[in-house]
Amino acid sequence: MATKMLFNTVVNWFIRQRIDQIQNFIKHPIETQKGVLFSQLYKAENTIYGKKYGFRDINNYQDFSRQVPIVSYEDFEPYIERARRGEKDVIWDGSIRMFAKSSGTTNAKSKFIPISQDSLENCHFKAGKDLVAIYANNHPDNTLFQYKNLRLGGSSELYEDFNTKFGDLSAILIENLPFWVEITTTPSKKTSLMSEWETKLKAIVEEVSKADVSSLTGVPSWMMVLLKKVLEETKMTTISELWPNLEVFFHGGISFVPYREQYKQIIGKSINYYEIYNASEGFFGIQDQSESDEMLLMLDYGIFYEFIPMDKFCSENHQAIPLEEVEVGKNYAMVITTNGGLWRYLIGDTVVFTNKEPYRIKISGRTKHYINVFGEELMINNVETALSKACEKTGAEITDYTGAPVFMSESQGGAHEWIIEFSQKPNEMSLFAQVFDDTLKQLNSDYEAKRYNNMTLNPPIIHCAKPNLFYDWMAHRGKLGGQNKVPRLSNDRSYIDPLLKMNG
Incomplete structure (x- = not known):
């Protein structure tokens, strides 16, 4: 005490x-x-x-x-x-002795992002402290420091080459964290440094199920996978039964919009949600107001x-x-x-x-994940707002999705094609598609113009994915783990075609 x-x-x-x-x-x-x-x-x-x-x-x-x-x-x-x-x-x-290995360039090669000692201490670690400071300042009655923070990173194995180290950013951060952070977090450094995702996930579930957790930190999609595994292992109905002191989820990496309702249900009580904007290249933004999803641009x-x-x-x-x-x-x-x-x-x-x-x-x-084949300039924020509205109107819940263009041909006009994995399917699929399409028109005048009388774009084509399709696809690509993200939008069909093939 x-x-x-x-x-x-x-x-x-x-x-x-x-x-x-x-x-x-x-x-x-x-x-x-x-x-x-x-x-x-x-x-x-x-x-x-x-x-x-x-x-x-x-x-x-x-x-x-x-x-x-x-x-x-x-x-x-x-x-x-x-x-x-x-x-x-x-x-x-x-x-510079450390490099964060980040996948996904136009050449399909890995990127090696330099992490100097200055950026490690004055950007990444400073931001972690600021996140705690901002949250505690907004919630003076918090119990954050009396219990554990559950952190979920990606592959945490570090490699050496040319007398320098490289690996996921999470590996570099864990390797260099001060000792007192280890005391306040779960899973342990040993478990976090395991490399193979499926084995690591089992070890994490076993370890965190015995902890008293007050905060979560991670990517929403992968944290959801972990929490479902925890409930399966412990036979609990909701996460709050296991962790009654849970009060906040610090999330980043992908939009939280498609997951918000699922988290409310799986946690089973009201908690705080704080968004962060971090990447291998730096830490850029922190949500500084509890009731807003805007992030303060961190300038120092x-x-x-x-x-x-x-x-x-x-x-x-x-x-x-x-x-x-x-x-x-x-x-x-x-x-x-x-x-x-x-x-x-x-x-x-x-x-x-x-x-x-x-x-x-x-x-x-x-800048590379959008659809603009027909001049519609469709961005992720448009799509996720429209998906959220469609879910709200039809009682649906989305696990994952991706979208791509259908190119014009002599026999057909252009369109956007979507494959969506639902944890709760819409009560009326045609209404879901209509609300999604209508909301995109309201949000994006370029999209609306291309959809006018189906002259350039036909109505969206939506496929329901079979359960765990995106997880299996990511596993097939060797992309399991907290640092990897499902590509949401593409200007070509390199992602959606393999998914449709796997979907059968």
């Missing part, structure tokens, strides 16, 4: 300090971001990349945007490879943000704008410069600003 009281005292002291700092960057966002940029430039001016692009001569944002190119992973990969092979002062001061993590309006994204000459020039309600591709050594890097995510005082965002999709 004395140890818990001391821990609570330390935590509360930290919370007061950090909330003051967050309020400071909320009041001075542009100054904070300028400070971040010039701190980065100074730190890297003597690197190979810094010398090539004249970091020392950059005196303002205009110089920076003119001298330093916007890059994709493919553009930047040669520099990352040099750093990964142990070369010093390539993209960041000194040597050593990340300098720029944004490309999506209506101009496809042009050959990307023109990015700084934070002060963004507009509320507009879709932007995000460009980041980080203390991990990424410079004007296109992360591949799109965001919408919901507020500028302070700067709050929602994730709207991916």
